[in-house]
Amino acid sequence: MLRRSLIVLSALLSGCSPSAPDSNASSLAVQLWFNGAPLRCSDTITLAQQPWQLAQFQLYLSDISLNNKPLLLDPTPLHQQPQLALLGTVCGESANDNWQLKFTRPLSAGVLAFTVGVPASRNHQDPLRAASPLNQSDMFWSWQQGYKYLRLELAGAAQQWALHLGATGxxxxxxxxxxxxxxxxxxxxxxxxxYQRGQILTLDLAPILAEFTPATDNHCMSDPNRLSCQTLLPRLGINGTPLGWSMQ
Known part of the structure; x- marks a missing residue:
């Protein structure tokens, strides 16, 4: 009788305790944030005392590694190849949203590293013949320039603003x-x-856009001679320290 009571008590206690992280987890959730909170298409953010909403945010991640060892992605029909993934959303077209990386092996704690962009060896090709996710035409400039590695577009009351990151020159x-x-x-x-098991990967736009005033005349298309790009590109990690990325 005592033994049965102890078994019941043990079961009750284990049911009340937080569940342990899944040691077999082979996926990683990704979130876009602003000022420490998730940013959705329906949210309004304030930049230079003006209201803005997200219109599009997508980016390519490639060459992912964990503790200096390559970490391969599990291919999916729309968003992943073994060494490259497309994340993000086009607001109003949520059917193609993707906010998760799926890997071929479980993740362990350690240093997770990745590149924002498309490797040079694959950056200049015909998107009409490319396999997903490199066939999305609005993430491509031209054969000469290649892909838009990151596309951020905001909608204001009567204007649009865009930041497109890609190779130039x-x-x-x-x-x-x-x-x-x-x-x-x-x-x-x-x-x-x-990275620690159970965490999610976040990118907070607030430090990237801090003290910046979006306007129709200061889009950044990765031109290093443009003043807006001289402010924003280093914050993305181009000849500067990348801001906004963290594990939560």
């Missing part, structure tokens, strides 16, 4: 031909975060 005979030499500004940002 790419030389070829025409925009419809790939370059034969490396682009002058590859603009690939390498990010490292300390």
């Amino acid at each position: 790419c030389q070829s005979a025409s925009p419809m031909r790939p370059p034969t030499t490396s682009c002058q500004q590859p603009n690939l940002a390498r990010i490292s975060v300390n």
